[in-house]
Amino acid sequence: MKSEAPTESLSEGRRRRGPYAKSAKRRSQIVDAAFEVFAARGYQGGSLQDVADRIGLSQTGILHYFPSKRDLLIAVLAKRDRMAESGRPDQQGDFDAEVLDQARHNESVPGLIELYTVLCGESATETYPAREYFIDRFRRLRAEYAAELAELKASGRLRDHVDVDRAAASLIALWDGIQTQWLLDREGTDVVGCLRDYLELILHPPTPAIPEPGLDF
Amino acid sequence: MKSEAPTESLSEGRRRRGPYAKSAKRRSQIVDAAFEVFAARGYQGGSLQDVADRIGLSQTGILHYFPSKRDLLIAVLAKRDRMAESGRPDQQGDFDAEVLDQARHNESVPGLIELYTVLCGESATETYPAREYFIDRFRRLRAEYAAELAELKASGRLRDHVDVDRAAASLIALWDGIQTQWLLDREGTDVVGCLRDYLELILHPPTPAIPEPGLDF
Numbered sequence: 001m002k003s004e005a006p007t008e009s010l011s012e013g014r015r016r017r018g019p020y021a022k023s024a025k026r027r028s029q030i031v032d033a034a035f036e037v038f039a040a041r042g043y044q045g046g047s048l049q050d051v052a053d054r055i056g057l058s059q060t061g062i063l064h065y066f067p068s069k070r071d072l073l074i075a076v077l078a079k080r081d082r083m084a085e086s087g088r089p090d091q092q093g094d095f096d097a098e099v100l101d102q103a104r105h106n107e108s109v110p111g112l113i114e115l116y117t118v119l120c121g122e123s124a125t126e127t128y129p130a131r132e133y134f135i136d137r138f139r140r141l142r143a144e145y146a147a148e149l150a151e152l153k154a155s156g157r158l159r160d161h162v163d164v165d166r167a168a169a170s171l172i173a174l175w176d177g178i179q180t181q182w183l184l185d186r187e188g189t190d191v192v193g194c195l196r197d198y199l200e201l202i203l204h205p206p207t208p209a210i211p212e213p214g215l216d217f
Numbered sequence: 218m219k220s221e222a223p224t225e226s227l228s229e230g231r232r233r234r235g236p237y238a239k240s241a242k243r244r245s246q247i248v249d250a251a252f253e254v255f256a257a258r259g260y261q262g263g264s265l266q267d268v269a270d271r272i273g274l275s276q277t278g279i280l281h282y283f284p285s286k287r288d289l290l291i292a293v294l295a296k297r298d299r300m301a302e303s304g305r306p307d308q309q310g311d312f313d314a315e316v317l318d319q320a321r322h323n324e325s326v327p328g329l330i331e332l333y334t335v336l337c338g339e340s341a342t343e344t345y346p347a348r349e350y351f352i353d354r355f356r357r358l359r360a361e362y363a364a365e366l367a368e369l370k371a372s373g374r375l376r377d378h379v380d381v382d383r384a385a386a387s388l389i390a391l392w393d394g395i396q397t398q399w400l401l402d403r404e405g406t407d408v409v410g411c412l413r414d415y416l417e418l419i420l421h422p423p424t425p426a427i428p429e430p431g432l433d434f
Contacts, residue, residue: 040343044262114341121338124331124400126257135401163414170411173394174387181390183341184352194387197380201418 027065029055031075039115043073043122043130070129077119077133083112094206095148096199099171103192106179113179120176142168152203162202174198244282246272248292256332260290260339260347287346294336294350300329311423312365313416316388320409323396330396337393359385369420379419391415 033054037046048059048069066072106113123134145168152158175195182189250271254263265276265286283289323330340351362385369375392412399406 042259042261042339042342044259045339045342117341118338120397121335121341122259122262124334124338124397125259125262131401138398138401139405163410166407166411166414169395169398169406170391170415173398173411174391175394176397177390177392177394178386180337180341180393181355181386184348184355188356189386190383193380194383194390197383198387198415 023065027075030057030062030065030072031079034072035076035079035115036111038073038076039111039118042118043069043128044125048072073119073130074133076115077130080112080115083109095152096196096203096206099175099199100192100196103175103195107182107191110183114183117176117180117183138172141172144168145171149202157204157206159202159204167202171195171198240282244292247274247279247282247289248296251289252293252296252332253328255290255293256328256335259335260286260345261342265289290336290347291350293332294347297329297332300326312369313420313423316392316416317409317413320392320412324399324408327400331400334393334397334400355389358389361385362388366419374421374423376419376421384419388412388415 030051034046034051037050037054040046041050048062051072052059052062062072066075119130120134122128123131142165146164149158149162149164149167153162153164158164175191178189178191178194182191247268251263251268254267254271257263258267265279268289269276269279279289283292336347337351339345340348359382363381366375366379366381366384370379370381375381392408395406395408395411399408
C-alpha cells in the first residue's frame with residue numbers, strides 16, 4: 001500500500017518547479033473544488049460551472065485539464081481513495097479494533113463520508129459513469145473482509161455458524177447504512193456503537209496477551 | 218393503516234367521471250413518469266423536461282399540476298410509501314418472519330428499491346428538498362423497530378446484552394446497505410441471507426407453537 005510513495009528523482013524535482021508544477025497544482029485545485037461540489041450537490045446536481053466558479057476558472061479552463069465531467073468524477077474518487085487510505089489508522093492490530101478506529105476517524109471527516117454516500121447512491125442510476133467504480137469497490141472490499149474473517153475463524157475468534165462471506169457483506173452494508181443515518185442525524189446515531197455490537201455478535205473477544213513466562217518474575 | 222381506503226360517496230363518484238377524474242388521472246400519470254425518471258437518473262439528474270417527454274406534455278403542462286419540481290418529488294415519495302405499504306406482506310406473524318418476507322418481496326420491485334437508494338443518497342446533499350422526509354423516515358422506522366424488539370425482549374426472544382435502540386438502527390442500516398450492494402451486483406448479493414443471519418444473531422428462535430393438549434387425540 002505504501003509503495004506508491006513518490007521516489008523523487010532530480011529531474012522530477014526540477015520539473016516540479018517549472019510549468020509541470022503549475023499544471024499539477026491547478027489540476028489539484030480543480031479536483032479539490034469538484035470534491036466539494038459533488039459532496040454538496042452530487043455528481044448529477046453539481047455542474048462544471050459550479051466547480052469553475054469556486055476557483056475563478058472558466059468551464060473551458062477546466063476542460064483543458066479534464067476532458068469531461070466524467071474524468072473529473074474519476075479523479076475525485078481517486079482522491080477519496082487516497083484520503084481514505086492515508087486516514088487509515090496505521091496499526092497492525094486486530095481486525096475489529098481497526099474497524100472501530102476507522103469508524104471513529106470517519107466522524108472527523110464528514111465531507112468524505114458525504115461524498116461517498118451521495119455518489120454511491122447515484123451509482124444505482126442508469127448510465128452513471130462511476131457505476132463500475134462502486135461495483136469494483138464492493139467486490140474488492142467484500143473479498144478483503146472475508147479474508148480477514150477467515151483468518152479470525154482459523155484462530156478461533158469467529159463464533160460458530162457465522163458465514164464468512166455473508167458476514168463480510170453485512171459488515172460493509174451496516175457500516176454504509178449507519179453512516180447514512182449519521183449524516184442525517186449526528187446526535188441520534190451511534191456509528192461506532194452499532195459496529196461494535198455487530199463485531200461482538202460475530203466474534204469472540206480477543207484473548208488477552210499472555211506475558212511470556214519467566215520474563216517478568 | 219387501512220383506514221385511508223376511500224369511502225366513496227355518490228357525489229364523489231359523479232365527480233370522478235367528470236373533469237376531476239381526468240385531472241386526477243393526469244396527476245397520477247405525471248407522478249408515474251417522475252417516479253421512473255427519478256429512479257433512473259436521480260432527482261438532481263432527472264429534469265422536468267424528461268418527465269414531460271415521457272407522457273407527451275410540456276413542462277408548463279406539468280407545472281400546472283405540480284407548481285415545482287420539489288412538489289413532484291414529494292408526490293413521488295408519497296407514492297413510494299403507498300407502494301411499500303401495499304406491498305407489505307399482510308401477516309400478523311413474528312417480526313423476523315415479516316422482515317424476511319418484506320425483503321423477499323423487495324427483490325420483485327427493483328425500481329422501488331432503486332428510487333429509494335438514489336433519493337436517500339441524495340438526501341445527504343445540501344438544500345435537498347426531501348432531506349426532512351428521510352430524517353423523519355429514519356426516526357419513525359427506528360422507533361417502530363425498537364418497539365418491536367422491546368416486545369421480543371419482553372417475551373424472552375431477544376438475546377442477552379442486545380441493545381434495543383442500536384439493534385433497531387443496525388437492522389435498518391444493514392438492510393439499506395445490502396440492498397445497495399444488491400442493486401450493483403444482484404447475483405453476488407444475498408439480501409435475505411444477510412438479514413436472516415443478523416436476526417438470528419440477535420434473536421432466539423421462536424418457540425414452536427405447542428398444540429393444545431386433548432384436542433388432537
